[in-house]
Amino acid sequence: MNPMEEAGIPVEEQIRNWSELNTQPYDKASVDPYTRTRVILMNGIEVESVMFSHQFARHTDQMELKRALAMNRRVDAQQQKAVNNLNPGDQTPLETTIGYEQVAVDLTSWLARNEKDPMLKQALDFALLEDFDHLYRYANLYDLLDGKDASALTDHLTEITPGRPSAVQHRHPYDEVRGHYDTHTVDPLSRLHVMTIVAAEQQTMNFYMNHGTDWIEPIARGLYGEIAMVEEQHVSHYESLLDPLDTWLRMWVFHEYNEVYLYWSMLQNESDRRIGQLWELHLQMEIGQLHAACDLLRRFEGVDPEEILPVSLPDTPVTFEPNKAYVRDILANQIDLRTDGSAYVPVDQLPSDHRYFGFQRRVNAGGSPMDLVVEENVRRNGGERRDETDGPNPISSLAPHAA
Amino acid sequence: MTVLNPTKDTGATSKASPLLYGEPDRLVTDELLAEQLQIDGVNAPFLADLLSAFVTHERCGRHLYRSVAGRTNNSMLKQRYEHFGKETEEHVEILETLITNSGGSPSYSSPMARAVEAQDAKLLESTFLGAGTLDLMTAEMAMLDAVFAAEALDQANWQAMDQICESLPGGPIQEQFRTAVDRVLSQEQEHFEWAHGTRAKLTKLQLESSTLAMAGEKMEEMMAKVRSWFSSD
Numbered sequence: 001m002n003p004m005e006e007a008g009i010p011v012e013e014q015i016r017n018w019s020e021l022n023t024q025p026y027d028k029a030s031v032d033p034y035t036r037t038r039v040i041l042m043n044g045i046e047v048e049s050v051m052f053s054h055q056f057a058r059h060t061d062q063m064e065l066k067r068a069l070a071m072n073r074r075v076d077a078q079q080q081k082a083v084n085n086l087n088p089g090d091q092t093p094l095e096t097t098i099g100y101e102q103v104a105v106d107l108t109s110w111l112a113r114n115e116k117d118p119m120l121k122q123a124l125d126f127a128l129l130e131d132f133d134h135l136y137r138y139a140n141l142y143d144l145l146d147g148k149d150a151s152a153l154t155d156h157l158t159e160i161t162p163g164r165p166s167a168v169q170h171r172h173p174y175d176e177v178r179g180h181y182d183t184h185t186v187d188p189l190s191r192l193h194v195m196t197i198v199a200a201e202q203q204t205m206n207f208y209m210n211h212g213t214d215w216i217e218p219i220a221r222g223l224y225g226e227i228a229m230v231e232e233q234h235v236s237h238y239e240s241l242l243d244p245l246d247t248w249l250r251m252w253v254f255h256e257y258n259e260v261y262l263y264w265s266m267l268q269n270e271s272d273r274r275i276g277q278l279w280e281l282h283l284q285m286e287i288g289q290l291h292a293a294c295d296l297l298r299r300f301e302g303v304d305p306e307e308i309l310p311v312s313l314p315d316t317p318v319t320f321e322p323n324k325a326y327v328r329d330i331l332a333n334q335i336d337l338r339t340d341g342s343a344y345v346p347v348d349q350l351p352s353d354h355r356y357f358g359f360q361r362r363v364n365a366g367g368s369p370m371d372l373v374v375e376e377n378v379r380r381n382g383g384e385r386r387d388e389t390d391g392p393n394p395i396s397s398l399a400p401h402a403a
Numbered sequence: 404m405t406v407l408n409p410t411k412d413t414g415a416t417s418k419a420s421p422l423l424y425g426e427p428d429r430l431v432t433d434e435l436l437a438e439q440l441q442i443d444g445v446n447a448p449f450l451a452d453l454l455s456a457f458v459t460h461e462r463c464g465r466h467l468y469r470s471v472a473g474r475t476n477n478s479m480l481k482q483r484y485e486h487f488g489k490e491t492e493e494h495v496e497i498l499e500t501l502i503t504n505s506g507g508s509p510s511y512s513s514p515m516a517r518a519v520e521a522q523d524a525k526l527l528e529s530t531f532l533g534a535g536t537l538d539l540m541t542a543e544m545a546m547l548d549a550v551f552a553a554e555a556l557d558q559a560n561w562q563a564m565d566q567i568c569e570s571l572p573g574g575p576i577q578e579q580f581r582t583a584v585d586r587v588l589s590q591e592q593e594h595f596e597w598a599h600g601t602r603a604k605l606t607k608l609q610l611e612s613s614t615l616a617m618a619g620e621k622m623e624e625m626m627a628k629v630r631s632w633f634s635s636d
Binding site: 059060061062063065066116117118119120179180181182184185186187188241245247248298299300301302303304307308310311342343 | 407408409410411412415416417420421422423424425426427429430465466467468469470471472473474510512517520521524527528531532533534535536
């Protein structure tokens with residue numbers, strides 16, 4: 001499908017009324033876990049679109065551009081409401097959080113499996129192990145606070161077991177900055193992968209930094225705060241991968257193109273017919289938004305969009321599916337990987353006076369809530385919460401804590 | 404057919420660097436560039452990087468001319484921008500052919516080319532991103548200034564090409580470089596001199612007018628004045 005050859009819906013015709021935005025939520029008891037992850041992902045994509053548009057608008061006083069951005073942004077903000085309202089009110093923030101981590105694990109894994117650039121793949125694999133660990137930490141909080149099993153939400157599609165241990169995930173900010181792809185040589189799919197993971201991780205960070213205060217229990221507030229800081233690291237890590245050579249207008253076009261690609265992807269795999277219709281509607285809307293951005297690129301930069309866009313959408317849709325073997329393999333082979341500047345190095349190659357260790361001593365001085373939540377769950381419930389469907393954790397040192 | 408934006412589909416490559424990621428077959432080294440451009444007596448990797456920067460500047464120039472031709476309110480300026488834009492695209496083609504015939508890749512984007520593209524992108528953006536508060540005449544001047552700045556570098560590039568010709572060993576490659584320089588340098592001089600002269604003329608025109616760009620002047624009146632520039636030329 002080449003979105004440049006599709007008509008889409010003109011942006012001016014995309015404004016919806018309040019009831020259209022107040023979409024009927026899915027049933028949390030019967031929803032396909034991957035429908036929940038699609039909703040979470042596309043909410044994050046729309047949030048990124050809105051915030052990018054605001055940033056762009058703050059860097060220009062050109063009225064034609066500002067008005068076009070305002071128009072487009074209003075529609076994106078409406079799309080975000082329509083998507084996010086699919087989350088039901090009886091789905092607690094912690095249950096939504098477990099959905100966020102299922103997104104992080106299965107989205108990151110899928111992107112990494114389909115990534116051709118070895119350094120981009122490495123970036124995905126590296127952070128994957130930490131998000132995988134977060135799912136385990138939140139599952140234990142869910143057990144501890146609510147006495148419930150997170151696998152009822154993940155439906156055993158994603159394993160729940162420790163990843164790269166929590167306390168060692170904290171790195172000095174200098175070691176969170178990577179190199180980036182080259183906007184000319186990058187594979188179109190790689191560009192979309194990076195844009196997608198930046199948006200997803202950013203929304204995860206936003207969600208945790210705002211929902212940590214939903215709890216009275218200090219352990220929950222501490223856990224959200226600590227993981228929110230790791231997500232801040234991940235956003236720094238992933239956004240480094242974007243080539244800053246792209247202009248504001250080109251970035252806008254790429255954002256719209258990615259949204260077209262993702263709604264098309266969601267549509268290919270959606271099991272809920274009603275929600276599939278929303279993806280279809282938003283796909284047509286995004287095509288219209290892409291055309292609007294392309295017109296401005298032509299007019300203000302003299303660039304034909306066809307010069308920078310591929311001749312058709314990548315034929316591989318982003319797909320939520322189990323990635324258990326892949327995650328296990330990365331865990332077995334990369335658990336000891338750390339970063340030193342922009343490079344990835346085994347932890348035993350870091351000198352003992354490396355800033356990595358000093359930073360951890362500082363932030364972990366009073367203990368790590370990510371560790372404490374598991375210890376407390378063991379103490380309270382006699383064991384930790386895991387869902388190891390394919391056997392014990394491949395790392396022997398990550399065997400369950402004794403009660 | 405010229406390529407104005409190298410992409411993976413058009414065979415784009417870049418230079419390997421610890422901070423610039425790419426699929427292995429998209430990354431080239433100085434050693435590979437030296438093998439490709441087998442020209443005796445010159446630093447081949449540097450020449451490859453330089454030619455990449457030059458063709459990038461021409462490509463950006465093509466975009467600049469398309470942009471300003473579409474946005475100017477003066478027919479004479481529009482005509483010139485369109486004409487020079489076409490010539491600039493021909494320069495892209497000439498450089499692509501030279502690079503190819505020298506054994507290089509016109510889709511190679513060197514570190515120097517990245518720097519040029521960054522400069523040129525900001526130059527083009529400067530004509531519109533911050534132009535919201537500008538009156539029509541000032542906006543026209545801003546576009547012309549961008550053309551002037553771009554053409555100044557362009558002329559310097561082709562003067563450098565003239566020097567390169569003298570450093571190349573005698574033979575068909577040197578002849579091709581010489582033919583290209585003979586054809587393009589005079590056009591570049593014309594582009595630059597036109598931008599230089601037109602800038603001076605517009606400055607004088609506004610300086611000597613007591614009414615131009617007065618605060619509160621109606622948009623239609625200002626538009627009419629911009630349109631009438633050079634009407635007596």
